[in-house]
Amino acid sequence: MSRHVHALTRWRIRRLFAEGLAPQRYRALLEDLHGCSACAALFARQSELESAICGEPSPFALERVEAAVLDRLSNDPADAQSKRWRGALVAACAVALVMALGRVTPERQHLGRETSLTSVTARGELPPRSANVGIRLLRATPEKISESSKLSIGDVVTFTWTDVDPAARYLAILGVQQDGRVRWYYPGDEGAMSIRLERAQIDEPLGDGIRLSVRHAPGWLRVTALFSPRPIAKAEIEDAVRALGERKGALEGLAPLPMAEGVLEHSIRVDIAAGP
Numbered sequence: 001m002s003r004h005v006h007a008l009t010r011w012r013i014r015r016l017f018a019e020g021l022a023p024q025r026y027r028a029l030l031e032d033l034h035g036c037s038a039c040a041a042l043f044a045r046q047s048e049l050e051s052a053i054c055g056e057p058s059p060f061a062l063e064r065v066e067a068a069v070l071d072r073l074s075n076d077p078a079d080a081q082s083k084r085w086r087g088a089l090v091a092a093c094a095v096a097l098v099m100a101l102g103r104v105t106p107e108r109q110h111l112g113r114e115t116s117l118t119s120v121t122a123r124g125e126l127p128p129r130s131a132n133v134g135i136r137l138l139r140a141t142p143e144k145i146s147e148s149s150k151l152s153i154g155d156v157v158t159f160t161w162t163d164v165d166p167a168a169r170y171l172a173i174l175g176v177q178q179d180g181r182v183r184w185y186y187p188g189d190e191g192a193m194s195i196r197l198e199r200a201q202i203d204e205p206l207g208d209g210i211r212l213s214v215r216h217a218p219g220w221l222r223v224t225a226l227f228s229p230r231p232i233a234k235a236e237i238e239d240a241v242r243a244l245g246e247r248k249g250a251l252e253g254l255a256p257l258p259m260a261e262g263v264l265e266h267s268i269r270v271d272i273a274a275g276p
Contacts, residue, residue: 004032009039037108048207100150105212108188115139117158120151123220126254128227132165133223135173140209153218156209159185161225164203168227168264170194172237176222178252178263181232182238183215185223193231196241218274220252227264 012029015021021029033040117138128134140156151157159173172194175183186195188208226232240257244250254267 004036004039007038008133009033009036009086010042013039013046034244055229059067082130102106107211108208120157120270121209122268122270124254124269126256126265127136128264128266130165130168131265132163132226133168133264134162135223135268136160136203137223137268150273151221151270152275153213154275155212155272157212158209159206159225160203160205161197163197163227164200164202165227165264166200167262168196170228170231171197172228172234174224174233174237174241175176175216176224176241176245176251177217177218179217180251182234182241184234185210191234193233194226194228196231199241199264212272216272218272219274220269221272222251222254222267222269223263224257224267226257226259227266229262232259232263 009032012021012025012061016026016029033043117140120139121139122137136159138158138160139151140158141152161171161173163171165168169192171186173185175185177183184191187193224239237257240259241251242253243258247255254269254270256265256267259265
């Protein structure tokens with residue numbers, strides 16, 4: 001793999017949206033973006049601007065996908081043995097490229113000093129058994145945007161945590177919606193276990209924001225924080241979510257997860273609106 005150079009990648013991004021890139025170079029750019037969240041964020045901003053001007057999905061984005069798919073096929077004559085096979089492969093490649101386009105939009109973003117944080121109003125809450133632990137869900141917006149305690153799918157959210165219990169210094173935060181699938185906040189997708197809290201803190205920010213539009217949908221959202229005396233594997237927590245999901249309405253109704261003794265759970269339920 002070639003070495004990533006920020007200036008070169010960003011020049012290619014700007015050229016892509018201003019003049020276009022050859023299909024092969026376009027595919028190479030998408031691959032390059034997977035390794036750099038900063039360049040991926042620039043690509044995402046350019047895509048959002050193009051969609052705002054031209055509509056969603058942008059016809060130019062669709063043209064880029066089609067050209068990249070056909071270019072890949074033209075370089076492999078064996079894939080064109082029949083029109084039926086060629087058509088199926090075009091569809092498969094198109095799906096793969098659209099998924100790749102989606103992945104370059106970063107889920108997380110750093111929250112700068114200009115960010116305004118507003119507490120989100122919960123529709124329900126399962127408070128922890130101890131007042132020594134807990135989380136808050138916050139809506140992050142630029143200061144120039146009016147504050148609102150309601151969430152919409154275009155929002156960025158973040159968390160603060162409180163833990164002054166020396167027996168519970170590990171934390172996992174996750175979200176679950178109607179589909180029952182876990183959205184991992186902490187640890188993220190790369191981590192396998194709950195994170196270590198090095199010292200006691202009250203209302204300590206976690207430092208980055210989560211874009212709801214990446215892996216969420218309008219509707220109810222259950223946010224669960226688990227404070228524990230030992231690190232808990234994500235797989236163990238996902239098993240508990242699946243077990244609770246077998247009971248109709250239990251996840252949305254904030255029934256406690258079936259976890260081991262000593263795990264302190266704080267869960268809240270909020271609504272995500274389809275628009276602002």
